[in-house]
Amino acid sequence: MLIILRNIGKYMIMLRIVFSRPEKWSVFRVRLFEEIQRIGINSIPIVGVMSVFMGGVIALQTASNMDSPLLPEYTIGFITRSSTILEFSPTIMSLILAGKVGSNVASEIGTMKTTEQIDALEIMGVNSLTHLVLPKILGSVFFFPVLIIFSIGLSLVGGWLSLVMSGLASTETYILGIRSWFEFGDIVYALTKGVVFAFLIVSIASFYGYYSKGGAIDVGKSATKAVVTSSIAILIANFFLTQMILL
């Protein structure tokens, strides 16, 4: 318990240093676009593939469980849309990205730490946390909402393809279901979750990377801890965000 509290304190102190003024804005701008490319744009393929197939599975499972004749067929589209926007695209995608992005960030910063590259930055007079971590946090916070919108769109396409190809529903009823009882607040909820989860994934991964010690095995352990901790943090934050925004 004491270790957890100490780590939370250390994490907060790290965040305070991370959000300092960058040494040079022109360098920071370049770093920010680099991180948007590495964290965000490079994640588009995995998000795309996962979204299409998960959307398809949600639609098929919903259709296969619709035994009652009292339920209209367009309910399939409605449930697919609701599950995708409320939970699948923001939360499940973030859990998947916690694995991809979290391990990448922790191992990159951890390797820089153990090979003294971070010490080299500090000796030069560069605030290593602001230089390395701030562009990653901002890049992911800016780009995760884009990934979530992209994921929502492709999930709905995946659902439509699976239903039409299997003949379980027509295009018209699926679209009718998607449009039924639509609330824009659900999109805001999904994007808010994306921003919070992006912050948690990258800041927690950076924390474990930055404070890793030793060699390759320790960097590997840090990457694992980063993925596990950020996944748990996402689930806890998901619970509280749902309480605060939806209820």
Add this chain to the structure above:
Amino acid sequence: MITVEGINKTFGDNHVLHDITTTFEKGKVNLIIGQSGQGKSVLTKCVVGLHDPDTGSVIYNGRNFTEMDRKEKVSVRKEIGMLFQGSALFDSMTVEDNVMFPLTMFTNMTKKEKLDRVNFCLDRVNLNETNALFPAECSGGMQKRIAIARAISMKPKYLFCDEPNSGLDPKTAIIIDNLIREITYEYDITTVVITHDMNSVIEIGDTILFIHNGRNWWEGDRTSIIKTDNPEILDFVYASDFMKEIRASMRASRS
């Protein structure tokens, strides 16, 4: 000149540095030697501010570094160049970008001015036409020289080298030693080198600080270290049986 006054440093129950006082002189290669685990690297990290000493102070030309806030320390650090044991080059950047990095961060030089400075520094360490290579494509000796080029790119007043010869063959080690000595004299800077290498001690050690059990055990120069009878230094300098035999034969021929 760097003055170190009464530095103590502990990690938990481990008291690593005991009341170290010394001076690193300008225009000279100042060596810190001693066996592994005696506190040489910790002392250097306290001097450059990577560790905060528990007590004592580090004074850079009259400026008390240990009492400075982060912003003031940054201004002193811009005057420091450091060569790390593993070179610590940024592996995602080319050689050119590595050497140019401090210039990009801290100067308003134009791209051409920066490139000229990078080429000058690379030329100074005899590494022309390596600009486009990545550190992973360079040998250990080349990486050390690139790190030296990066360290001198901002025209530092102080140069720190942490075991610059580790992992290098004897011939390349001598090239690195000579380069460090030449740069020290050429730019009249204060150079501090941590080393285990007795070749370096004899070749470039203008002043030598021997650390033993975290204490300033002995100070002198390359002539006096050969003549000393201090048992801990003898144990360090003549560590192998071969060296002990040489020492015995030298004494016999003298008597």
